[in-house]
Amino acid sequence: MTRRIVIVGAGIVGSSLARELAGRDGCQVTVLDRSPAGRLYGSTGHAPGYVGVLGEAPVLTGLARATVRSYREITDEHDLTGGAGFEETGCLEVATTPAAYETLARRAAAAEEEGLAARLVGPAEAAALAPRLVDPETAVAGLYFPGDGTARAGLLTAAQRRRAEARGARFADGAEAAGLEIRAGRVHGVWLADGTLLPADDTVLASGIWGPLLAARAGVELPLTPVSHPYVYGGPHQARHPRGPFVRWPEHHAYARDHGDRDGIGTYDHVPLPVAAAELGVQAEEPWPGEPFDGAVAAALALLPPGHRFTPAVRLNGVFSVTPDNLPLLGPFDGLPGLWSATAVWVTHAAGAAAALAEAMDGGDAGAGFAALAPDRFAGEPAGELRRRALRHYRDIYAAG
Numbered sequence: 001m002t003r004r005i006v007i008v009g010a011g012i013v014g015s016s017l018a019r020e021l022a023g024r025d026g027c028q029v030t031v032l033d034r035s036p037a038g039r040l041y042g043s044t045g046h047a048p049g050y051v052g053v054l055g056e057a058p059v060l061t062g063l064a065r066a067t068v069r070s071y072r073e074i075t076d077e078h079d080l081t082g083g084a085g086f087e088e089t090g091c092l093e094v095a096t097t098p099a100a101y102e103t104l105a106r107r108a109a110a111a112e113e114e115g116l117a118a119r120l121v122g123p124a125e126a127a128a129l130a131p132r133l134v135d136p137e138t139a140v141a142g143l144y145f146p147g148d149g150t151a152r153a154g155l156l157t158a159a160q161r162r163r164a165e166a167r168g169a170r171f172a173d174g175a176e177a178a179g180l181e182i183r184a185g186r187v188h189g190v191w192l193a194d195g196t197l198l199p200a201d202d203t204v205l206a207s208g209i210w211g212p213l214l215a216a217r218a219g220v221e222l223p224l225t226p227v228s229h230p231y232v233y234g235g236p237h238q239a240r241h242p243r244g245p246f247v248r249w250p251e252h253h254a255y256a257r258d259h260g261d262r263d264g265i266g267t268y269d270h271v272p273l274p275v276a277a278a279e280l281g282v283q284a285e286e287p288w289p290g291e292p293f294d295g296a297v298a299a300a301l302a303l304l305p306p307g308h309r310f311t312p313a314v315r316l317n318g319v320f321s322v323t324p325d326n327l328p329l330l331g332p333f334d335g336l337p338g339l340w341s342a343t344a345v346w347v348t349h350a351a352g353a354a355a356a357l358a359e360a361m362d363g364g365d366a367g368a369g370f371a372a373l374a375p376d377r378f379a380g381e382p383a384g385e386l387r388r389r390a391l392r393h394y395r396d397i398y399a400a401g
């Protein structure tokens with residue numbers, strides 16, 4: 001018997017899920033996205049691509065491990081600088097105070113417990129690993145994770161899509177989902193903006209920051225909060241191989257990436273700027289607000305070695321999701337059969353999350369901790385309080401510890 005599955009959203013999560021589901025017994029997979037062909041209007045199109053395996057919770061570490069395994073297999077995509085979809089550049093966490101060093105030492109112990117390679121290094125070695133990004137004068141120590149890496153999320157998404165299509169999935173570009181068809185307390189498909197009904201036995205919201213809008217039309221609350229985030233790129237320079245490690249300064253809530261042909265830096269060290277769902281455009285990008293981003297970016301740039309501080313050539317105000325416990329919203333909606341969520345998932349966890357959800361949809365074992373990700377786990381809690389909790393986590397996304 002055919003099982004019709006409609007996935008709303010062809011970002012890295014929807015495309016990875018399509019790859020997992022297509023070709024499974026009887027599954028007929030359709031993926032909708034209102035982005036035109038070849039474009040990614042969602043957060044995936046904006047992510048600088050840090051993939052760090054050691055998560056705040058064991059379930060996240062598990063999803064990240066599975067994700068890295070999957071991304072490593074994608075070796076057929078390169079961009080113009082020769083960069084692959086996933087590069088095992090490593091990640092270097094840098095402490096600039098003794099207190100921050102204690103955090104790194106705790107992270108090193110946590111990595112060991114998880115069986116992840118990680119080693120504490122002195123300031124000179126940290127600067128040698130990432131000379132453009134680490135200032136040996138201010139670094140106290142570093143924690144190097146050789147197995148972490150960087151993703152080119154657009155390339156990975158295109159590769160996942162091609163694999164899904166090869167297994168029979170159909171992608172509809174420029175197709176907007178306007179609502180869900182609900183009969184007798186069950187979701188039976190997706191209404192498109194042009195008035196067409198796409199019947200489905202299972203409908204998956206992989207629609208990122210826009211997930212709550214469609215969910216609300218089905219009378220369901222999806223407790224994710226879209227939030228603005230600054231990332232800036234320097235001017236182009238000669239492409240370098242191999243790329244240096246991704247660098248994070250957890251106590252400063254800042255991070256930087258060597259993109260090969262330019263450097264980039266991002267920061268969480270500002271008052272969180274939520275974006276009301278009703279105010280979202282069709283792109284996961286908002287106008288640059290000036291302050292508080294200008295000040296936060298200037299402070300992040302001051303962490304670089306004096307000779308490598310750059311003037312931003314491109315300023316991005318990207319939008320992604322935060323949740324009240326910093327975990328994805330992944331799984332079935334218990335109160336509304338036929339509807340599933342794959343939202344608030346990072347690039348770091350996308351392929352692993354897709355594999356786990358596909359397993360759950362197939363009635364299999366989705367892995368340890370999956371139940372804790374249920375999208376309705378906050379049911380009954382006031383929306384305003386959930387939003388406040390989610391925003392409190394924003395600044396700590398990169399303040400590991």
Ligand SMILES: Cc1cc2nc3c(=O)[nH]c(=O)nc-3n(C[C@H](O)[C@H](O)[C@H](O)COP(=O)(O)OP(=O)(O)OC[C@H]3O[C@@H](n4cnc5c(N)ncnc54)[C@H](O)[C@@H]3O)c2cc1C
Nearest residue numbers: 009011012013034042043044047050177208318346347348
């Ligand atoms: C500036 C920035 C920095 C980031 N840094 C990192 C990082 O370093 N590491 C990391 O792991 N993650 C990072 N992220 C987060 C990461 O990008 C996202 O979590 C991830 O890309 C989400 O993927 P997705 O497929 O769920 O959502 P999206 O990529 O947003 O895809 C959702 C898709 O759904 C479509 N859609 C929505 N509603 C509808 C509708 N009604 N009808 C049809 N289509 C619809 C949209 O067009 C969109 O293409 C960052 C994000 C930003 C913005």
